[in-house]
Amino acid sequence: MAAHRPGLRIGGWLQVAASLLWLPQAALIAQAVGRLADGGGVEAVVWPAALVLGLGLARAGIEAAGSRLAFRAARATLSDLRDRAVSALSAGSPLDSARPASGLAASVIAEQADTVTPYLARFQPARLRATVVPLVILAAVLPLSWTAALVLLIAAPLIPIFMALIGWRAKAASEAQMVELGGMNAFLLDRLRGLATIRGLGAVDLTARRLRANAEALRRRTMAVLRIAFLSSAVLELFAALGVAMVAVYIGFHLLGQLPFGAWGAKLDLAQGLFILLLAPAFFEPLRDVSAVWHDRAAGEAAIGALHRLSLHRLALPGAAGDVESAANPPATRPAGPPAVRIEGLGFRHAGAGAAVLEDFDLTVAAGERVALLGPSGSGKSTLLALVAGLAPAGSGRISIGDVALGPETSAALRRRMAWIGQRPHIFAGSIRTNIALGRPDVTPTDVAAALKVVALDKVASARSDAEIGEGGTGLSGGEILRLALARAAADGRTDLLLVDEPTAHLDGATAAEVTDGLIAVAAGRTLILATHDPVLAARMDRIIRLEARS
Incomplete structure (x- = not known):
């Protein structure tokens, strides 16, 4: 996995760079609107518009390049993890009583492992953006208005705190779901292998009831994971909406002269206020992206853990350990x-x-x-x-x-x-x-x-x-x-x-x-x-x- 970390890091930083290009775009848009408000003509916005378009194209290209690079590195990492797990299973003894059940191993390697790619390709870059981009935006807003920066600074930490609390529960729910899924696959494979015996013993109805109970348990586990995923999104959207609304209210009343404080002893002009308003949603956007892929983290980490457990499975006997x-x-x-x-x-x-x-x-x-x-x-x-x-x-x-x-x-x-x-x-x-x-x-x-x-x-x-x-x-x-x-x-x-x-x-x-x-x-x-x-x-x-x- 370490061999592909440079690709993941470079892909993540390219996506960070693409997100940061919104700052000069927002500044150009705010300046153009300010010039129009001051009586400027169309010629006052032509060059800003052209620069905004150019930056937009560059931003799209850099974002696409970073996403592709991160995806390729994630797929390569997944291939390595699968290769290690399969190699460990093939090197083990078929006589090992502790050997993972075939259905469980197949479920981990073929099905659960697929969640590793979105975790590495989407969640990891999103987490990097959520770490870097808000700090840069905060640094851009602070010289203009300490009040707006303070609102953002107060609203932002509440999101990761609640997300972390939810994340602990999400990871546990995902691990329980994967265990349930692997157990069900192992049970189903075992019963398919012994179908003739089950029919001969007249145990078809008993097996069907057991399978139905397993399916119901898996449904409950899956719904628990989905409920937590929706809860994490709701928490983030609530605090993000409150943060943007508070900034918008402050800027609006400040420009109307009702809240004259918060701009380092001066008054913000229209361009500066609009610039802050344009950056406020972008401040919460990386956190919103993290929320959208938060369930990828829980499922991906659980899958990596399951693959590592398969990779580390060794039979302590001459000729089967560490080789x-x-x-x-x-x-x-x-x-x-x-x-x-x-x-x-x-x-x-x-x-x-x-x-x-x-x-x-x-x-x-x-x-x-x-x-x-x-x-x-x-x-x-x-x-x-x-x-x-x-x-x-x-x-x-x-x-x-x-x-x-x-x-x-x-x-x-x-x-x-x-x-x-x-x-x-x-x-x-x-x-x-x-x-x-x-x-x-x-x-x-x-x-x-x-x-x-x-x-x-x-x-x-x-x-x-x-x-x-x-x-x-x-x-x-x-x-x-x-x-x-x-x-x-x-x-x-x-x-x-x-x-x-x-x-x-x-x-x-x-x-x-x-x-x-x-x-x-x-x-x-x-x-x-x-x-x-x-x-x-x-x-x-x-x-x-x-x-x-x-x-």
């Missing part, structure tokens, strides 16, 4: 050849579980070796893979990959060497080739073509050409989906450690054989650790490690 920045900039070089994996005294226990899944576990996998972890459900096969990948916190022990200990400082570079292939790889809507490349700039079309050939998926890709496949792999068989996931790993030449979890589960014998052939082809020149129930697949590996379920 978002390093993950974006992995080391340019690493040791040649596939890594060996060494596990010493590893222990792990699920939260709240009585027995440990792994206790004092040792395993050494040689560089380029293919090892199968074979055992029943609950024996810790998938957990062991997650620990090696740094996706779960080890209770004790040490994991080394290529003679480098897995830890917070090394996890990003080590994970860059890994490819994880689960039972149900996610397939994005798009072509087969784009699903393999995944937007990685280092994966070329040649790499994709070679990877398709390695997993024997080239004929399927050629037959489909660039035809779209649906989200989740609609249009592909289960075996083709798994081979596509294998091709993703094969296309990236920098991955030399494969972690594969039950690749042949739920597949028939012929399809499982195809996936196994593809896996072995991809594993050539790489280290492979495989978790499986399938003895046929395990028999194709170099070594089998049998794990027993712990009671």
Whole structure:
């Protein structure tokens, strides 16, 4: 965010400069009217009118330039905040119980984050104008009339005082609204995922009532925010109108001779009085602008806070803490050849579980070796893979990959060497080739073509050409989906450690054989650790490690 502050500051100061151009415009207008009142002809106002027009055009141009600059800097800042939040979420573990709900994270990043732009692009410049412009106008009015300056000076502080009091409540209301919105999105996403189960259990009406209650709570929160926004506008308009009216009354009676004081012992002429009257509304205009965007401040600060909380979310485990920045900039070089994996005294226990899944576990996998972890459900096969990948916190022990200990400082570079292939790889809507490349700039079309050939998926890709496949792999068989996931790993030449979890589960014998052939082809020149129930697949590996379920 700090990288874009100069753009925000420059944009704000340009808008301040545009607002201050009203002072010479007002002076020219007042002088022209004064000359006409003194009997001057049209020629007395031609040049002032031309200068007013020129200043007006300059003011519009400077205002537009400042607004554009502030908007671009605000959008860039929002992009950075979103990037940090997404990077933090992607670097965290899917096994983290404290991980933000998907609906909440999506609501913050995609919906609530949009309020950051008006906060930075509109409220921040408006606040700067409200700080500078009234002081300059006060300095211009004071030499002419201390009474008018005093009226403005008394009326002005009341506005920010009441606005601050309202602002505290507005921020709290906006934060409560965003929490309610995120909770509702999380609830809705969870229920959509489990719609079949809800129908099977006959809980449709109960879910609908819960959703209706959430919607009503969100409506109340939203109306509370709107009420506060309208209240802030009403407060400002009241004090601004009273301030301008008091100045106008004083100037009028002063020019009529009824209030002869307040002009430093002299009497204001028509031009001076009109100049003060023209500046009085401009004195309150920046404060009025702040009021108009006050709700942007409350919503924007709440959104920035929510994005920061997502950005700071880390799982305190080896390989998941403090490595978002390093993950974006992995080391340019690493040791040649596939890594060996060494596990010493590893222990792990699920939260709240009585027995440990792994206790004092040792395993050494040689560089380029293919090892199968074979055992029943609950024996810790998938957990062991997650620990090696740094996706779960080890209770004790040490994991080394290529003679480098897995830890917070090394996890990003080590994970860059890994490819994880689960039972149900996610397939994005798009072509087969784009699903393999995944937007990685280092994966070329040649790499994709070679990877398709390695997993024997080239004929399927050629037959489909660039035809779209649906989200989740609609249009592909289960075996083709798994081979596509294998091709993703094969296309990236920098991955030399494969972690594969039950690749042949739920597949028939012929399809499982195809996936196994593809896996072995991809594993050539790489280290492979495989978790499986399938003895046929395990028999194709170099070594089998049998794990027993712990009671």
